[in-house]
Amino acid sequence: MNARLLPSPAVLGNNTSVIMEFLSECFHDDDEFKYRAYTFTYLLLFPVAFLCNIWALVVFSLQSSRRNSASCVVMINLALSDSSFSLTLPLRLAYYFKDGVWNFPDWLCRLCVYGFYVNLYTSILFLTLLSMLRWLAVAQPLRHSSMATPTRTLLICVGVWLFVGVSSAPFLSSGVKYRDGFPRCFEPSNPASWERILILNYIAMALGFILPFLTIIICYSRLIHHLMAHPGPQGSSQVSTNRRCTRRRSVHLVTMVTANFLLCFLPYHVIRSLHLHAVCGRWNCDIIMVLQRAVVVTLCLAASNSVLNPLLYYYSTRTFRKSMRDAHSSLLSNREGSFRSRLSLRMRTRRRSTT
Template sequence: MDGENQSIFLNNSSPHLPDRFSNLEDIDVTADGSPVLRSFICLVYSVVCAVGLLGNLLVLVFIRVRQERKTSSINFFVLNLAVTDFQFVLTLPFWAVDTALDFSWPFGDAMCKIVLSVTVMNMYASVFFLTAMSVTRYWSVASALKDRTRHKTVSAKWVCAIIWILATVATAPTSIFASVTNVTGEKLCLLRFPGGQSWLAVYHVQKILVGFVLPMSVVSVSYLMLLRFIHTRGMKPRNPKRRSRVTRSVTVVVLSFFLCWMPNHAITFWSVLVKFNAVNWDKSYYLVHTYVFPVTVCLAHANSCLNPVIYCLMRREFRKKLKDLVYRG
């Protein structure tokens, strides 16, 4: 089979298997149907779902139910991040079934739109909240204020509301163009843009820039400015150990997001170059998208269960509450 007619993952059509097909009319849908690979993906989705549900639920309980009345802005962002990741892992059983059926969608067109939109929206929301956490950490240290008054809590709520609105707007193309499409007798849940490859490439660029490059740039600048501020001002904030622990936990969460999502976005960018004919399609591209890309998708999804684990294990108050919960049980 020549390169033009191969089953190549170029569509970024579903977030559980982005960059799927370049030509829906000319596809060999069995090219990526390795039972071993599909079994591995299903296993990863099941583990991420179980760990993510438990971990994010614990974070929600600890912050929302057992936390003191006075909640910091960082904890408020963590609360929303836990809600985001909790919603995301709820979509994984659908993708696990879809994968087990060799990427044949059995849940109908309405559920395709809903599940696909929720998945993409929560991807955007996660990185936006991580960005807000980094900027807030810099601002709190730079302003030399350990605790904010009620005004700051209200401000954090407004920021979270804006983040959810931005995530919803960024997801609009997915909500509009997601549909179940019949491809060589198989029903696939994917994006179908009327403009073909050009609009699909623009969609990819939006996802890479808005969902990764720009947020990670803001995060990097925030931490560089934070380090510069501390070194130049010689600032010694009150309760430096507590501030150091919070800063370290936020840093690890952001780094885990970068390491989990960077391979996925890198290969997606490769797809964009192929769509714009800036890079030629070749055998290495096919092999990477067939066997490596699904692994990067699993790695990206695993990030949704890493955030609560990091916060529960790295922060003393969470460890203490978890220990009390276990002993009380």
């Protein structure tokens, strides 16, 4: 395979059209793989993410007692983030079904780009906050009950939304661009934008991934150390049962959040950084295309966090499972009651017609 090298800046000078020609050669020879991968992924993600997160919000709304807990406040915000992101997936699907032609307004293109990064980093920060609350509840329950009030937690969640929303605002500048005579979305427009994206990538890596990930590692290591060092009382069977339930929920939360970070967030950030360095450093074009495919795969994994979070609610929260069963039973009873009323109405109608 012949190696294709992008020219150095000294050779190209300020000739932006030549740079764009080489960038187009590296990136758009492989559009078919990208379109197919995104189409397949979003077709699977949209119904699952939308229905599961909307259902999670319904279940949380039924938990009158749990709505006053700090962890429930965080989970509601996490479900809101995921359900909002899922609403942008039909627009992405329409775009990739049409082989990369954007037939919607420019502001919708900007909103889709912006929405992905807002969902990505609000999810990371909400999961980090949830992990901190779990460690505080297990290791220092008295401090947790006094500090982690629902009002304070809600204010922190609002702060997360504002911080991520303002920090992601530069992505609102990535709107519709024309390539080969067609309107395109989700594509940087010129070489200068790649340099800016590389700078934003470092900021997002430090504040939106590395710092939260280190916080989660510290919280979970101290949580596991506390659980190992304090096996709990052996007297009351009820106390022992409650302690085992708390341990089980803590283990489930540790497992789900760690899996989410390692599967969805870590590969995307690592490959994205390598890819941006390859583009800005004008590496071998074949290497750039390999990294481009890897970015596509890891971005699909990053988007899948919106369907993994409902599993976290289910396996780490006992009251969530109970509310789901109650809601399901209530739905079935309502259907059964409606069926019986319709059947009774039909029977009365038939009796009247025969008399």
